[in-house]
Amino acid sequence: MKRVMVLALAAVLCVAFSMVAYAVDVPTGPVKMDATKKPVIFNHDTHKDYKCGECHHPVDGKENYQKCATAGCHSAAKADKKKAGSYYKIVHNKKAGKKSGIATCISCHKKVAGKDKAQKKALTGCKKSKCHP
Ligand code: HEC
Ligand code: HEC
Numbered sequence: 001m002k003r004v005m006v007l008a009l010a011a012v013l014c015v016a017f018s019m020v021a022y023a024v025d026v027p028t029g030p031v032k033m034d035a036t037k038k039p040v041i042f043n044h045d046t047h048k049d050y051k052c053g054e055c056h057h058p059v060d061g062k063e064n065y066q067k068c069a070t071a072g073c074h075s076a077a078k079a080d081k082k083k084a085g086s087y088y089k090i091v092h093n094k095k096a097g098k099k100s101g102i103a104t105c106i107s108c109h110k111k112v113a114g115k116d117k118a119q120k121k122a123l124t125g126c127k128k129s130k131c132h133p
Contacts, residue, residue, distance in 0.1 A: 035069035035076035
């Protein structure tokens with residue numbers, strides 16, 4: 001009997017938890033960032049220690065889960081590559097996050113890797129990194 005109650009309670013908690021979670025579901029499989037020539041596979045499950053908003057920053061004060069290269073957002077056009085806020089920069093800018101609090105892929109990976117050479121290569125390198133294997 002006790003066991004049944006524990007199970008019932010667990011079920012209720014699961015439902016309650018999934019309702020308060022987020023406005024959208026986290027993708028369960030890999031997401032392909034393919035707006036440019038060198039696509040990158042992004043996995044939410046290897047980044048679950050972070051808040052959604054650390055990457056999916058709000059737009060006009062509202063939660064936002066649009067693709068980064070949505071028209072009017074982060075341009076993936078080759079001509080814009082070097083401009084602040086371009087698709088390339090929001091991935092590669094090493095110094096981002098100090099003022100805005102919004103990290104780029106590499107600015108966070110740089111912190112994560114610290115002085116570990118293998119991790120640096122894997123998480124902040126270009127060719128043969130985990131991003132561009
Ligand atoms: C470390 C960064 C990061 C975190 C944290 C993160 N995401 Fe993502 N998410 C991404 C990236 C990158 C994409 C792919 C965007 C693109 O393709 O332009 C993505 C894609 C998505 C998409 C699909 C959008 C689409 O149209 O394909 C959804 C939905 C989503 N995330 C929800 C969430 C939720 C909910 C959370 C928190 C539980 C979360 N994400 C946490 C980086 C992150
Ligand atoms: C706020 C911090 C943070 C941000 C932002 C972030 N990452 Fe990561 N990333 C991590 C951590 C932590 C790991 C795990 C490192 C380990 O355990 O070796 C990781 C690992 C990875 C890996 C290797 C594991 C796997 O899933 O294959 C890839 C690839 C990766 N990140 C891609 C990205 C991309 C692409 C972005 C930007 C869209 C991004 N990350 C943004 C913290 C971050």
